[in-house]
Amino acid sequence: MSDAALAPVLAAGIPALLGTVFLTIGIVRTRMMRGWTRTTGVVVDRRTGRADRGMTSIYPTFQWQDERGEVHQHTSSVKQSLGPSPGTAVPVLYDPQRPSRGAIDTFVQGGRIFVYIGAGLLVVALVALVLVSSIVISL
Structure with missing residues (x-):
């Protein structure tokens, strides 16, 4: 994989992974207490x-x-x-x-903060993927 192709994966992958972890913790905790x-x-x-x-x-x-x-x-x-x-x-x-x-x-x-942090990180991942991909494609 070239460096140009790796950039969007890294830029979006790290916040996506962290966002998924936080969101999962928040959902599990809030559902447990429903x-x-x-x-x-x-x-x-x-x-x-x-x-x-x-x-x-x-x-x-x-x-x-x-x-x-x-x-x-x-x-x-x-x-x-x-x-x-x-x-x-x-x-x-x-x-x-x-x-x-x-x-x-x-x-x-109650775990609601984890849901918001996770969702926010997933939005950051999506924005990073779009921005970095558009920059790489224009090169």
Whole structure:
């Protein structure tokens, strides 16, 4: 494959691959929680971890009560640079089949941000493919 033919593949391929990964994560996460029950919980702790560029990563631990009145607790698997402080009320989605399985229902924690980032990267890939292809063809 010539360098001229390889340019559109590289220019569009990298954002397309990343976009597909992000979109898949977002779709899987949002679909997983589609039939879950909505309630309000409270952040009880936040576990911190090491992050890039000196910022602290926060994994909030939150509690909620299911329909039967049982209290459940979970530490989020999605880290945030700025997380809610202990004592903060948060919207929670939990699985009615397995009430101990829950997630904070926010744009980031719910996975919707991954859908938008993935879709945006796929648009970038398409634009890159069209632009680089048109430049290569005009040469």
